[in-house]
Amino acid sequence: MGLVACSPAHTTNPMPPRTRGMSVTWRVAVKPTCSRSSDRGNATLExxxxxxxxxxxIAVLIGVGRTQHAHQAVESAARDAARQASIARTPAAATAQATSSAHEALRREGLRCHPLVTVNAAPLERPVGVPAxxxxxxxxxxxxSDLLIPGLxxxxxxxxxFSSPIDPYRGR
Structure with a gap:
């Protein structure tokens, strides 16, 4: 067996009192509490x-969260771009407004990237009254390095x- 370190601990159950005249004296029993020295340092090791x-x-959870935030920001930028393109009158204006909107949405979310924005603006050339x-x-x-660990x-x-409907009854 190993070394045993003992320290006294007072019990809460008092011994029966001894009386001397009018005063009462209580005796408290003391029991030694022993622990093995081989258990010392286990908490530090664990x-x-x-x-x-x-x-x-924790680092992986933060990385996953930041990656999901980036995906949501790009989806939001696509939604904004499609909406801006759907209210434009010409295909050239639709492309310009969509690109500008996507850049602004990504800048607002704090993502440092140069997005490639493609817009299918051909439906703007359909006749009035046709849904598109x-x-x-x-x-x-x-x-x-922007998403996970700096320098990675x-x-x-x-x-x-994202797709956005065009009002079929507005002038094109």
Missing amino acids: TAILAPGLLLL TITAQVICQLPL PGSTRVEGR
């Missing part, structure tokens, strides 16, 4: 083993697409 794993888990939709697609190459090499492609 923390040293578990801490890197917990920190890695305009589709905008936004593609961004985001550096991993590489990039990821984030893509968003």
Whole structure:
């Protein structure tokens, strides 16, 4: 067996009192509390083993959250681009307004990328009264250093697409 370290601990159950005249004296029993010295340092060792794993888990969760935020921002930029293109009168104006809207939406969300915005503006040339939709697609190459860990090499492609209806009874 190993070394045993003992320390006294007072019990809460008092011994029967002894009386001396009018005063009462209580006696408290003292029991030694013993622990094995081989258990010392276990908490430190367990923390040293578990801490890197917990920190890695937290880093992965933060990375997943930031990546999802980037996907949502690009989807939002595509939605804004399609809406702006759907209210334009000409295909050239639709493309210009959609590109401007997508750039602004991504800047507002804090993403540093140069998006490729494609707009299918051909439905603007359909005759009045015919239902049509305009589709905008936004593609961004985001550096991993912006999403996960600063200085991390590489990039990821984030893509968003949205279709917006054109009012069939407005002038084109």
